[in-house]
Amino acid sequence: MATATPRPAIAPAGSLAERYRATRALTEALLAPLSEADATLQSMPDASPAKWHAAHVTWFWETFLLRDHLAGYELFNARWPFLFNSYYEAEGERLLRARRGMLSRPTLAEIVEWREDVDATMESLFDRPECADLIELGLAHEQQHIELLLTDIKHALFSNPLGPAMWPLRYPSVRPEEGSKPEAESPSRRTDDWLTHPGGIARVGHQEDGFAFDNEGPAHRVLIEPFALSRRLVTNAEWQEFIADGGYRKAALWLSDGWAWVQRKGIAAPLYWRGEEHFTHSGWQERDPEAPVAHISYYEADAFASWAGARLPTEFEWEAIARGQDTSGDNRPGFSASAGNQLDGAAPPLPQGAGELFGDVWQFTRSAYLPYPRFQPAEGAVGEYNGKFMAGQWVLKGASCATVRGHSRASYRNFFYPRQRWQFTGLRLAKDQ
Incomplete structure (x- = not known):
């Protein structure tokens, strides 16, 4: 648990493709120190499990970019949108928010595999001007969920009487x-x-x-x-x-x-x-x-x-x-x-x-x-x-x-x-x- 988190590859601010890869890498770096149990915890209704955040943002890319803008695209798993839609009524029924912590399956490894598949397919959309605004929205959306992942896992670890650490304490501004x-x-x-x-x-x-x-x-x-x-x-x-x-x-x-x-x-x-x-x-x-x-x-x-x-x-x-x-x-x-x-x-x-x-x-x-x-x-x-x-x-x-x-x-x-x-x-x- 208290091991150093691998540093993600840092891409310079620039193209949509570079910023997409960097943002996705940051999400995955935050998952790295978490066990399967850590990533499944939902400590209160206001919070969501870490792996749900990782899956939800991937659902967003798949639903609003790949499904709607890539002819012939097939969902990675047709049953998962019900699990990982957050509040979009136009996208149909969904799992109740308070029950997100009950998702022992899919596993974190399966969600990471899904993320990798979506990332590979997204590469074909970065040079399409009609997708640019939605990609910008998707980047901002994933960045919001990066912050939510951090605050939600903090509450989950706090709820453990042992007070476990996600990272060792460091002050990066001090040598x-x-x-x-x-x-x-x-x-x-x-x-x-x-x-x-x-x-x-x-x-x-x-x-x-x-x-x-x-x-x-x-x-x-x-x-x-x-x-x-x-x-x-x-x-x-x-x-x-x-x-x-x-x-x-x-x-x-x-x-x-x-x-x-x-x-x-x-x-x-x-x-x-x-x-x-x-x-x-x-x-x-x-x-x-x-x-x-x-x-x-x-x-x-x-x-x-x-x-x-x-x-x-x-x-x-x-x-x-x-x-x-x-x-x-x-x-x-x-x-x-x-x-x-x-x-x-x-x-x-x-x-x-x-x-x-x-x-x-x-x-x-x-x-x-x-x-x-x-x-x-x-x-x-x-x-x-x-x-x-x-x-x-x-x-x-x-x-x-x-x-x-x-x-x-x-x-x-x-x-x-x-x-x-x-x-x-x-x-x-x-x-x-």
């Missing part, structure tokens, strides 16, 4: 002879902790060349009042102060639904906290007080902001500050993190904090996940990708340490339900000016 993690900058040594914005009419949504999901557009104008956004993410040490001050016991700080959730679930700390430790892909580790807090819900983020005398930013405020500042990297495989975490030997995703807007934790906003003006979903089954989820969820911005490099941008809209916290979710405070 081995230096021997330790670089000291984080103390909040007391930081100056100019707020980024101010004068407000006004801002144009938001996807406006550049290149790929974007349909929910990032159309670009449109919004009115923003003067505000300030914190330069840094809320840290573990600050969250510990919130706990010590009774933050989880003061109903006045919480939204009504959030307070009911805290009481019902007995919530008293972020997910994966235990004493002075937290659970990571490298097992239980001492918690860095200056690292960004992670694995919190929207309810917790909003309560902390109230306790701190601040608020959460809107998605448009966050985007207005972030536009042009995306430092999440290029399209090569690896994880997005300000401190340099990536799949290089064995480097577990860990938020470390470096004052950047992108790449440590997804940041909650107080914006409901709703369609932009004039939004229209795409025709056909792929139109179910985002639009039908635009109710009851909240927008997050900024990517996390588990996000594939190059996957995020200022207009990117991630979204989760307010109770969910198994993803690398944190917060950055805002205030009125």
